[in-house]
Amino acid sequence: MKATEAKPRGPGEDHAETWLGVETSTPTGSVAVWKNGLAFEQILRIQKTHSERILPAIDHALAMTETSPSDVNAFIVGAGPGSFTGVRIAASLGKGWSMARGIPLFAYSSLLAVAVGSGARGSVCAMVDARRGQVYAACYRVTERGTTEELAPGAWHVADLLAELSRRRVDPIFAGAGAIVYRESITGIRGDAVILPEHLGLPRAANLLWLRAVEPELGRVATPEAWEPTYVREWRVPEDKR
Numbered sequence: 525m526k527a528t529e530a531k532p533r534g535p536g537e538d539h540a541e542t543w544l545g546v547e548t549s550t551p552t553g554s555v556a557v558w559k560n561g562l563a564f565e566q567i568l569r570i571q572k573t574h575s576e577r578i579l580p581a582i583d584h585a586l587a588m589t590e591t592s593p594s595d596v597n598a599f600i601v602g603a604g605p606g607s608f609t610g611v612r613i614a615a616s617l618g619k620g621w622s623m624a625r626g627i628p629l630f631a632y633s634s635l636l637a638v639a640v641g642s643g644a645r646g647s648v649c650a651m652v653d654a655r656r657g658q659v660y661a662a663c664y665r666v667t668e669r670g671t672t673e674e675l676a677p678g679a680w681h682v683a684d685l686l687a688e689l690s691r692r693r694v695d696p697i698f699a700g701a702g703a704i705v706y707r708e709s710i711t712g713i714r715g716d717a718v719i720l721p722e723h724l725g726l727p728r729a730a731n732l733l734w735l736r737a738v739e740p741e742l743g744r745v746a747t748p749e750a751w752e753p754t755y756v757r758e759w760r761v762p763e764d765k766r
Contacts, residue, residue, distance in 0.1 A: 542591060543598040543736060544621075545729035548578060548614040549606025549634035550652060550701060555581045556729035558736075563589045565730045578613060597627050600732045600743065602634040605660040605677055605756040606652050615753040622748040630743035632735045633754060634727040635662040635677050635700070641731035642666075642699040642724045647674060649689065650725070651702030654679050659702035660756055661685050663694055670739045679756050682709040700725035 543558040555578070556565040564585050568577055586593065601618035604611035611634075622629035638650035639662075649663040659682060663675035674694050689696065698710060699720045710717050735743060745751045 540595075541597065542595045543600055543733055544582065544585070544596045545600040545732040545736075546578065546582070546614045546617055547602035547634065547637060547727050547729040547732055548610040549602045549604050549727055550610065551607070552726050553578060553581075553610065554726075554729040555585045556733055557585050557589045557591055558733040559589060559591065562730055562733060563591075565728065567726070567728065578617070582617075594625070596621075596625070598630060598736065599627060600630040600632070600729075600736045601753075602637055602727055602729070602732055603631040604634050604754040605654070605679070606634050606727070608755060611753045611755065615751075619748045619751065622745075629745040629748040629751065630732075630736050630740065631745050631751065631753065632732050632743040633662060633677055635660060636664055636671060636735065637727035637731040638700045638725050639664040639666055640671060640734060641726060641728050642697070642720055644697045644699065644720065644724075647694055647696035649675070649685075649694075649696035649698050649703075650727075651685075651698060651700040651706070652727075653702045653705045654757070657681060659685065659706060661702065663689065663696050670742075671735075677754060677756055682706045683713065686710065686713045700727075 541560050545556040547554050553568040557563045566581050566585055599618045599621045601614040618629050635650040639648040642648055645666055647665050652660045654660045658679045661680050662677040665672040697718045703719045704722050707719055
């Protein structure tokens with residue numbers, strides 16, 4: 525699904541909509557700029573941390589689209605779940621930018637970004653490797669007009685996830701890095717499962733911009749200073765593990 529398929533819903537058709545999107549929940553981070561349509565996207569393949577490269581990437585995206593930071597009138601982030609450090613980086617950037625410049629903050633599940641970016645229609649189960657033998661997963665029904673949540677984001681062992689989907693009578697297409705990592709486990713239980721290739725399972729910033737265009741209220745953050753991303757699992761190290 526391309527961000528350019530939707531028109532922004534601004535206060536007026538002649539209103540200049542310039543949005544900045546950041547997604548850093550996985551090792552494949554991205555930055556995108558929307559100027560009444562997707563103008564630019566840069567994808568970053570980072571194995572360790574986004575902290576050193578994400579700000580230069582934002583500067584580059586703004587320069588490539590001849591956009592001043594003061595032109596940006598909405599900041600959109602991937603809310604996780606995913607890498608705890610990565611999720612916090614996008615959240616901190618979004619909150620800081622929004623509060624400093626007085627612009628709206630929008631946050632969408634990174635799993636939802638996987639689902640809408642897969643290109644699939646109907647039921648899509650987005651999966652990200654959560655390690656510890658688990659995946660972060662959520663399922664959505666995707667249409668050209670928007671999405672409906674069928675299974676809320678959570679941390680699952682694959683067998684338990686598939687059992688829950690069967691109980692709910694949800695028969696999705698599987699997308700995301702978690703589906704690739706656990707392909708054999710999925711097909712071992714569901715022999716006819718459709719698992720999309722890796723490049724169709726990225727939680728790209730462009731997907732977040734599309735979501736802002738078609739479902740603004742779903743992602744609107746009412747109080748950016750109090751908002752926290754979706755970790756699903758406890759991100760702090762327990763006292764007895766330190």
